[in-house]
Amino acid sequence: MGAFDPIATYEKGTYIETDTGNKVSRKATITGATNIILGGKSIIQTGSILRGDLRRSTAGQHVVITMGRYCLIGEGAIVRPPGKMYKGSFTFYPLRISDFVQIGPNSIIEAASIGSGVEIGKNCIIGKFVIIKDLAVILPDTVLPEGTVVPSMSVWSGNPGKLVDTLPETYQEAMEAKCKSYYQRFRAT
Numbered sequence: 757m758g759a760f761d762p763i764a765t766y767e768k769g770t771y772i773e774t775d776t777g778n779k780v781s782r783k784a785t786i787t788g789a790t791n792i793i794l795g796g797k798s799i800i801q802t803g804s805i806l807r808g809d810l811r812r813s814t815a816g817q818h819v820v821i822t823m824g825r826y827c828l829i830g831e832g833a834i835v836r837p838p839g840k841m842y843k844g845s846f847t848f849y850p851l852r853i854s855d856f857v858q859i860g861p862n863s864i865i866e867a868a869s870i871g872s873g874v875e876i877g878k879n880c881i882i883g884k885f886v887i888i889k890d891l892a893v894i895l896p897d898t899v900l901p902e903g904t905v906v907p908s909m910s911v912w913s914g915n916p917g918k919l920v921d922t923l924p925e926t927y928q929e930a931m932e933a934k935c936k937s938y939y940q941r942f943r944a945t
Contacts, residue, residue, distance in 0.1 A: 761941060768944040770802075779942060784829075791820040795855065797939050798827040807836035810848045820848065824855035826935040830878065832862040838884035849885070856935040860896060871908070873931040891927055895920070 771779045776796035784800045786792065788808030800806065806829070811818045820837050829835060839848040852869045859865060860878035867886040870876075874888050877896030888894070888906040895913040906912055911921035 761937065764938065764942045765945040766942070771944070777939075788820060791818055793819055793822045795822075795824040795827070797825050798823055798829075799939065799942055800829045801831045801833075801861075803832040804829045805834045805836075807834070810837050810839065812847050812849075819850060821851050821853070823853040824857065824872070826856050826932070826939055827853060828858045828935065828938060830859055830861035830863065833859050833865065834863070835859070835865045838866045838868055840884065854890070856932050858935065858938075873928050875931065891923060891931070893923065 771781050773779050774794070776794065778794045778796060778798045780800045781802040783802040785805040786808065788811065791808035791811055792806055806821060808820045811820045821835060835851070837848045837851045839846055849868065851867060854870060854872035856873045857870055859876045860880060862878055863876055863880040863882070865882045866884045867882045867888060870888045871890035871892065873891040876882065876894045877898065879897045880894050881899045882894070883900055883902040883904065885902055886900045886904045889908040891908050892906045893911045894900065894917065895911065898913050898917045899915040900906065900912065900917040904917065909923045909927065910919050911923060912918065913920045
């Protein structure tokens with residue numbers, strides 16, 4: 757994470773850049789796009805899936821997935837809202853992802869909320885209605901069962917995921933710099 761980090765390149769035309777600076781792979785699957793809000797300067801990589809079509813069955817427009825700024829959805833990651841039976845019918849609930857969040861490749865996310873400055877490693881499974889507070893790290897291959905609450909400044913690992921470490925006070929600045937740096941280095945060739 758510095759001046760000597762290699763530039764992450766992609767072929768020109770394989771990503772769409774929005775007015776707010778989001779870079780979305782043409783090979784990402786985004787269903788129900790009108791129900792998804794991207795905050796800006798986020799990257800959705802090849803093969804990732806965002807399920808905005810999974811929403812409450814009542815009339816009207818509903819925001820299903822909200823994502824903040826400087827987020828990264830890794831290759832092959834699946835992001836979908838959590839759902840459960842409520843008053844006799846199955847319904848979905850919104851998923852909120854804050855700023856400076858990195859979701860690793862091939863992870864499956866069904867959380868209720870993911871706080872700011874969260875890093876989720878590759879091949880993780882984040883169960884339904886999980887709440888990850890600000891500034892947390894989920895190590896690769898971790899499984900967080902339904903309803904888990906991950907506190908701030910913590911590191912989780914394992915299956916099922918458990919607290920294994922805490923983060924230093926400087927983690928917030930480091931994570932924000934890491935996310936901004938990756939976005940700036942992610943360029944078309």
